[in-house]
Amino acid sequence: MSLHHILKDLQSHSDSKKGKQYKTFFRESYTDNKDRFLGVALPLQREIAKRHPELSYQDFQKLLNSDIHEYRMLAGILLVNRYRGNEFEREKVFEFYVKNMKKFNNWDLVDVTCDKIIGNFLLNKKKKRKFLYELVKSKNLWEKRISIVSTFEFIRNNEFGDTLKLSEKLLNDKHDLIHKAVGWMLREVGKRDEKVLLDFLKTNYNKLPRTTLRYSIERFPEEKRKEMLQGIFK
Template sequence: MRKRKILSEDALQNNPISTEEVAVTVADIRRELEAYADPVKREYLPRFFKTGKGQYGEGDKFLGVVVPNTRTLAKQYKDAPFDVMAELLQSQWHECRLCTLLMLVERFRKGDDKDRKLIYDFYLSQTDRINNWDLVDLSAPGIVGEYLKDKSREDLYRLADSGLLWEQRIAVVSTYTLIKNGDFADILALSERLLHHPHDLMRKAVGWMLREMGKRDKDLLVQFLEKHCKVMPRTMLRYAIEKFPEEERKEFMKR
């Protein structure tokens, strides 16, 4: 996929601040995150998010902060300039990146059309730093999905065709917002497009979104499964039929 250009400083913010002020604000946010750190979580989270050599989260580092505390801090700093957010997204610490993404979600929710466009473009310019499944899942529906509700979905398909796992997951998980609004066309198209994806995280994401669609239109999900269940990866199928009655689940898994 062709990467979007990083936005200019003028485009990213109306209230530019100095390099020194950026550094101070970034340090303040990190210090406040560290105050929430739990040593037990700090030891556990790297294993949970598969940060070992060759795993999908290889090299990621954790302070040990739980999401509710990160979200609290994000609400406090949601109006930080974009250059502060850009710097935070470069952090080695997972929670710094998550805090930034939650800041963007909160800011998007309260922004006008101009603000939302800036946030959307900034978000898609930073996808190489949205690099674990929770970072995607807690931000993509509230930014990409919300922005595209009444717009062309072309970006979803560019992301889906990317060679970057996290961009592909952004494409799929962003449809959660569309699904909740009764719009199923894109998750059906993306599911067919990514039906044979080799990575378990994508198989789970597609199955999850199909399940969400099925909660709202089971007949449509069954039609999709009747067409594809014999060749679907079993993980994807299990996720898609999780809410079906037990006997119906068993029947699909036999195929």
């Protein structure tokens, strides 16, 4: 199957009404370019990707260079699928992804891909995790989001240290998408070890953005959430 075939498949499912809705949902102010949207839902994009597994890295690059949002998402899904290959292929996908990180320039593009590629690649390579600590210092919003969301793979494997360290480094960040990402990862930590989450929140309460705190405690009962928002951790 060629790039032409997968684009034809994707275009055949375009929906101009949904495209306009997506344009509002994925704020243009977040991106360096003005995205165009076909209006193809994510589950359908995943189905299309399954039908076209054999694209080349040259094809991936063409998709990522596009200003059409779904093209870049499709490239991300295809890379995640390709990453499931052997060790050589995984390293190749990782390097390609890192080279093209700035192309994943919206929250959905980051969240669908980075933990499954960067996070998984670094899971058993602890010495190489310093890469995440370089990303967290970036001035690029998406690289910072990648640094924290990639740790979701560590969390799934009950490793919380890097998530907590990176979260602490991001507490003074001003962007709401970073506040939300940190809160999300902390919530995932709390699902697995409530004490670890509560200790972190208690220690850092005075520095926590309210959005981060709210996201991190969503699963608690309402009365307990009210107490936590006031800095009361029992």
